[in-house]
Amino acid sequence: MSDSAPARIDSPGRLNREQALDLYLHAPTATLGRMADGVRRGKHPDGIVTYIIDRNVNYTNVCVARCRFCAFYRDVGSSEGYALGFDEIFRKIDETIRVGGVQLLLQGGHNPDIPLEWYEDLFRQVKARYPQFRLHALSPPEVIHISRLSRLPVRDVIARLIAAGLDSIPGGGAEILVDRVRRILNCYGKATADEWLDVMREAHHAGLRTTATMMYGTVETVEERLEHLFRLRDLQDETGGFTAFITWSYQPEHTELGGVEATGVDYLRTLAIARLVLDNFDNLQASWVTQGGRVGQLSLAYGANDMGSVMIEENVVRAAGAEYCMDEFEVVRNIENAGFVPKRRNMHYEILGDPFFREQDVPRMRELAVARADGRPGEASDLRGYDARSASGKRARKGELRTSEPAS
Numbered sequence: 001m002s003d004s005a006p007a008r009i010d011s012p013g014r015l016n017r018e019q020a021l022d023l024y025l026h027a028p029t030a031t032l033g034r035m036a037d038g039v040r041r042g043k044h045p046d047g048i049v050t051y052i053i054d055r056n057v058n059y060t061n062v063c064v065a066r067c068r069f070c071a072f073y074r075d076v077g078s079s080e081g082y083a084l085g086f087d088e089i090f091r092k093i094d095e096t097i098r099v100g101g102v103q104l105l106l107q108g109g110h111n112p113d114i115p116l117e118w119y120e121d122l123f124r125q126v127k128a129r130y131p132q133f134r135l136h137a138l139s140p141p142e143v144i145h146i147s148r149l150s151r152l153p154v155r156d157v158i159a160r161l162i163a164a165g166l167d168s169i170p171g172g173g174a175e176i177l178v179d180r181v182r183r184i185l186n187c188y189g190k191a192t193a194d195e196w197l198d199v200m201r202e203a204h205h206a207g208l209r210t211t212a213t214m215m216y217g218t219v220e221t222v223e224e225r226l227e228h229l230f231r232l233r234d235l236q237d238e239t240g241g242f243t244a245f246i247t248w249s250y251q252p253e254h255t256e257l258g259g260v261e262a263t264g265v266d267y268l269r270t271l272a273i274a275r276l277v278l279d280n281f282d283n284l285q286a287s288w289v290t291q292g293g294r295v296g297q298l299s300l301a302y303g304a305n306d307m308g309s310v311m312i313e314e315n316v317v318r319a320a321g322a323e324y325c326m327d328e329f330e331v332v333r334n335i336e337n338a339g340f341v342p343k344r345r346n347m348h349y350e351i352l353g354d355p356f357f358r359e360q361d362v363p364r365m366r367e368l369a370v371a372r373a374d375g376r377p378g379e380a381s382d383l384r385g386y387d388a389r390s391a392s393g394k395r396a397r398k399g400e401l402r403t404s405e406p407a408s
């Protein structure tokens with residue numbers, strides 16, 4: 001991207017596609033940053049930068065979707081596949097609550113051996129044990145996968161999940177919302193651009209708030225990145241259901257697609273143009289998990305007003321090579337050092353208070369946890385009470401295959 005050509009930066013009102021492309025391609029990076037920072041300041045004049053303490057739990061790595069950019073999934077029947085048990089998930093929630101956490105971000109592979117009833121039972125049990133704890137769970141492609149498995153419309157699946165305790169839906173699986181790109185990445189089958197947006201539309205109509213994401217840096221053009229942003233803006237105009245937008249760069253290590261990671265400047269320019277296009281989104285998160293703390297901190301000058309999640313566990317981008325880790329102490333240090341006031345929030349961006357570690361002693365977490373810290377793969381035994389769809393899953397549940405017990 002060139003910094004040399006002149007940019008039209010004084011267009012009044014809402015950016016259109018042509019103006020956005022002109023800025024994205026030609027505006028100097030510092031100018032884009034100043035413009036995005038102006039929008040951030042207009043929406044958040046109090047100088048507060050928020051963050052949430054939650055835990056990113058990936059309940060299974062078994063997946064039939066086989067996206068070409070993904071280093072996390074394992075095929076059905078793989079000896080490295082796992083599915084967590086309820087007790088393991090409860091233990092993770094207990095640990096999360098001890099460090100001030102308020103929700104689980106629960107996402108996983110498209111595992112044909114985990115039916116809708118498993119999610120309903122899990123959600124009900126979580127809510128019975130932890131009534132205040134929030135479930136931010138199941139990205140749109142997972143909802144579509146469950147809908148196909150259960151042969152129920154997306155609307156009914158969402159209604160049943162809400163009845164069981166679902167609080168909100170994370171915006172994962174959006175990648176780039178252009179079908180040409182999705183076909184190349186082999187994620188067209190899991191959800192087309194329209195299908196992803198339709199799940200979010202249904203969720204918003206059902207009263208749920210959701211986030212929106214964009215993973216850039218694979219095979220898309222600059223115009224396709226912008227198409228993604230404009231499609232999100234259109235849906236937000238329609239429903240107003242998105243709380244926040246998060247963008248991160250593709251992590252190429254250990255993936256079938258390969259390639260190189262986008263640079264830090266590309267990230268900051270992409271964040272800034274998103275802040276300018278998405279004028280109907282209140283919040284933009286910094287993606288320090290993929291960019292590291294230093295670029296994450298810089299994001300606060302390029303349109304971000306939120307540091308996202310204090311990471312306790314991460315398995316997906318970690319599998320693709322990103323291993324950045326910041327506990328609450330580090331997140332707060334980065335926010336304050338950038339001249340902002342740190343506040344804890346929930347998924348609805350309601351302020352919960354000052355940093356938790358200043359209210360009570362919490363253990364420092366200098367390393368990310370993983371789903372199965374002891375490296376044992378396998379299905380938890382409580383899955384055997386549910387119908388399996390795959391041949392290997394059916395055999396395992398009849399006891400013909402050895403499966404691991406949950407780590408305790």
Ligand code: SF4
Nearest residue numbers: 063065066067070073
């Ligand atoms: S990105 Fe998600 S849906 Fe795609 S292969 Fe990985 S786990 Fe499966």
